[in-house]
Amino acid sequence: MKPTSPAQRHMARVLAEKAAATSVHGEPVQGSAYDLMCAKLITDRQRLKQIQSIKKKIEVKREILPDYNEWVESTLKYGKGAQDTVLVTVLVWYIDTGDYARALEVAHYCMFHNLSLPDQYNRNLATMLLDEIPGEYLAGRFENPKEALATLKAVQLMTVDEDVPDQAMAKLYKALGYAQIGKIGNGDIEFDQLSEDDTSRALDYLRKALDLTDGIGVKKDIERLERRLKQLADAKTQTQAQA
Known part of the structure; x- marks a missing residue:
């Protein structure tokens, strides 16, 4: 054949x-x-x-x-x-x-x-993309967070106006948040090394994920990112006071 x-x-x-x-x-x-x-x-x-x-x-x-x-x-x-x-x-x-x-x-x-999609997949195309590609990242199957972030943003652009389950969109936001700060799978993140921009963007993504699905598993990392932002703000204030 x-x-x-x-x-x-x-x-x-x-x-x-x-x-x-x-x-x-x-x-x-x-x-x-x-x-x-x-x-x-x-x-x-x-x-x-x-x-x-x-x-x-x-x-x-x-x-x-x-x-x-x-x-x-x-x-x-x-x-x-x-x-x-x-x-x-x-x-x-x-x-x-x-x-x-x-x-x-x-x-x-x-x-x-x-x-x-064929009937056996039991979901529409947009939901499949939101389930599978972010799921691949969260499972640690991407090697490069920057390439993953570009891929995930492309998925976001393709699905932004689609009617999909909240859990599927939440998975995308969770993956985007972790890709923003370089967290792959169960890997550790040095939160005290994150820049203000990455911290702010990741926090926004994870908050969106939590807003869509309470059990998405990002609450502790949201707290860590909030502490990092406060740490950066305090450092900036101290620097300005000393100037």
């Missing part, structure tokens, strides 16, 4: 581009190329379903995702917003495997065209 020769890959790309360009916005994608990709998706899902280990599932997803590259590229370039089960499923797999940059590319297209 996977094209192996350059000629086969070229033909697959041509058919994928045709399917993307000729399918109607809001309607299911049409064409033989889509039928083949759906058949492959069913086979890959069945393979994944037989695997118990989450780690192994992720490894297999990394292995099979390149098979979808031409379909994804063609859809992003030529697509008109037709409903595409393959694309939205692959979006979830990009998140699962930690390819957040690619996930954001696909998510932007899907959100712009208001695509739906």
Whole structure:
């Protein structure tokens, strides 16, 4: 089912581009190329379903995702917003495997065209993004807080006007707050080393999270950030008095 020769890959790309360009916005994608990709998706899902280990599932997803590259590229370039089960499923797999940059590319297209997730996900696309990408950060799966902060802000921009559960939006604000001060997973933070700007921004994010969901688990860190702001304000006042 996977094209192996350059000629086969070229033909697959041509058919994928045709399917993307000729399918109607809001309607299911049409064409033989889509039928083949759906058949492959069913086979890959069945393979994944037989695997118990989450780690192994992720490894297999990394292995099979390149098979979808031409379909994804063609859809992003030529697509008109037709409903595409393959694309939205692959979006979830990009998140699962930690390819957040690619996930954001696909998510932007899907959100712009208001695509739906398959029924088994039991939530809309915006809620999935708010659950999964901040969840990945809070679980310690991002290595760089600055890159994470940019990714989380992109998710915020895509979902800001969406109707989503408060818990999902609270998770985003919690992740944004922690990314602002460099806290990854259960890592420790030296609060007395934080700048006023980072402290203030993080405090604002965590307060928003707490306002949405009381049990979001940020109260102690809010208190620490408030103490840090007071410490910085007192130091500034003392400096001005001595001048």
